[in-house]
Amino acid sequence: MNRTPKHHPTESTLLRFAAGRLPASHALVVAAHLEGCPACRAGVRAAEIVGGALLAEMPAAVMAEDALTRALARLDEPASKPAPPPPARDLAPGVPLPAALRDLAVPRWRWMAPGIHRIALDIPGAAPGERAYLLRVAPGTELPEHGHEGEEITCILSGSFSDTTGTYGPGDVAEMDEEGDHRPVADAGVPCICLIATQGRLRMRGLLARLIQPLVGV
Amino acid sequence: MNEYASPPAACRAGLAGAEALDGMTPDDIAPPASPDDASLVLAIATRRDRAAFVALFSRTAPRLRSWFMRTGLAADRAEDLAQETMLAVWRKADTFDPNRASAATWIFTIARNQRIDALRRAGRPLPDADDPSLAPAEPVAPDAAYDVAQAEQRVRAALLDLPAEQAEVVRLAYFEDRPHGEIERSLGIPLGTVKSRLRLAMGRLRARLLDRDAPDRPMQDQSRVGGRP
Numbered sequence: 001m002n003r004t005p006k007h008h009p010t011e012s013t014l015l016r017f018a019a020g021r022l023p024a025s026h027a028l029v030v031a032a033h034l035e036g037c038p039a040c041r042a043g044v045r046a047a048e049i050v051g052g053a054l055l056a057e058m059p060a061a062v063m064a065e066d067a068l069t070r071a072l073a074r075l076d077e078p079a080s081k082p083a084p085p086p087p088a089r090d091l092a093p094g095v096p097l098p099a100a101l102r103d104l105a106v107p108r109w110r111w112m113a114p115g116i117h118r119i120a121l122d123i124p125g126a127a128p129g130e131r132a133y134l135l136r137v138a139p140g141t142e143l144p145e146h147g148h149e150g151e152e153i154t155c156i157l158s159g160s161f162s163d164t165t166g167t168y169g170p171g172d173v174a175e176m177d178e179e180g181d182h183r184p185v186a187d188a189g190v191p192c193i194c195l196i197a198t199q200g201r202l203r204m205r206g207l208l209a210r211l212i213q214p215l216v217g218v
Numbered sequence: 219m220n221e222y223a224s225p226p227a228a229c230r231a232g233l234a235g236a237e238a239l240d241g242m243t244p245d246d247i248a249p250p251a252s253p254d255d256a257s258l259v260l261a262i263a264t265r266r267d268r269a270a271f272v273a274l275f276s277r278t279a280p281r282l283r284s285w286f287m288r289t290g291l292a293a294d295r296a297e298d299l300a301q302e303t304m305l306a307v308w309r310k311a312d313t314f315d316p317n318r319a320s321a322a323t324w325i326f327t328i329a330r331n332q333r334i335d336a337l338r339r340a341g342r343p344l345p346d347a348d349d350p351s352l353a354p355a356e357p358v359a360p361d362a363a364y365d366v367a368q369a370e371q372r373v374r375a376a377l378l379d380l381p382a383e384q385a386e387v388v389r390l391a392y393f394e395d396r397p398h399g400e401i402e403r404s405l406g407i408p409l410g411t412v413k414s415r416l417r418l419a420m421g422r423l424r425a426r427l428l429d430r431d432a433p434d435r436p437m438q439d440q441s442r443v444g445g446r447p
Contacts, residue, residue, distance in 0.1 A: 011420035020330035046423040052322035060280035125338025
């Protein structure tokens with residue numbers, strides 16, 4: 001992701017990320033975007049500063065009587081050493097795995113439909129109904145038109161896709177909510193690899209898509 | 219205890235006799251005069267300074283408890299998380315870099331991550347390692363001219379200057395899991411209005427962080443949410 005992204009998460013999504021209010025899977029997608037987007041890192045940092053200011057103006061609650069004594073007693077507990085960051089690796093030739101995903105098990109690509117492969121990701125702390133996966137779509141492949149019961153957020157890692165809202169390249173983020181339907185098409189050239197988080201089930205349009213939906217588990 | 223009266227000097231020089239404070243009880247320590255949070259965190263980082271921890275705890279833990287309750291946690295849970303956050307401050311103090319963030323911002327990110335961790339742990343086991351998706355944002359403008367204290371002060375001033383209706387939706391976003399839906403319901407304003415207020419507010423705050431006058435990012439930079447053109 002060397003290019004500067006052109007499509008960003010909404011301000012609301014950045015704010016919820018900074019406030020710790022995004023679902024775990026969606027936060028991962030935002031984190032992948034932030035790796036290549038100084039503008040959004042600035043947005044997140046601004047929201048963290050606001051968080052610090054809001055925290056500072058909280059009224060002082062009464063702590064338990066022994067709160068400080070207990071805290072002091074625990075200061076010498078050995079802290080679990082943070083594991084060294086896992087080494088960088090590639091998701092595909094020339095496509096580095098985002099740092100945000102390096103701690104996760106990333107199994108092999110699985111065939112999902114003609115021209116479409118998928119890796120389901122197991123996100124620690126993901127709520128029921130939340131899913132995160134990597135999708136690899138062959139150039140020119142059209143995804144079934146679909147809508148969403150919840151919010152979907154996608155970060156492109158390589159290649160590009162287009163839908164009625166525009167063309168999305170590496171580092172770009174596309175967000176869809178329950179009001180939207182879209183039919184993304186992977187552009188010509190290299191396969192489009194993206195990281196996607198969804199809430200709720202997709203609403204597939206068309207008989208074929210609805211027939212394969214239970215099989216592919218989206 | 220006025221060693222913290224002149225924080226930078228105290229940090230450089232080290233506190234003579236700080237070791238003697240080990241093993242003290244809370245009652246042994248008078249409330250600090252006016253130490254600043256950053257110098258307390260630095261004292262913890264450089265000397266494992268328990269007096270500094272006590273001073274920081276007395277001031278910060280009660281606000282953390284309020285914060286966690288305000289985010290919807292029960293009182294005992296909020297108390298526990300205030301404790302855990304302060305312990306994390308003690309353990310991670312050496313990662314605090316005053317050239318990247320103020321102590322207030324840094325402590326906020328720790329509190330936020332503690333809450334996320336606790337909620338995720340409640341549902342499923344979570345590895346001990348820090349979740350990379352929770353890592354604090356990288357430096358915003360790592361050039362020499364960037365003054366963190368000034369930049370943060372501009373953002374805080376901008377927050378106070380926001381029109382009331384924009385400040386309201388920003389604040390609520392920290393305390394509601396589904397800000398759009400919740401805000402729409404609790405304020406009785408249309409979703410589109412909530413979104414545009416948030417966008418304007420965030421645009422201003424970000425611009426002030428970067429010391430730009432432009433109050434907003436151009437519309438075409440926004441990825442669209444849902445719907446068709």
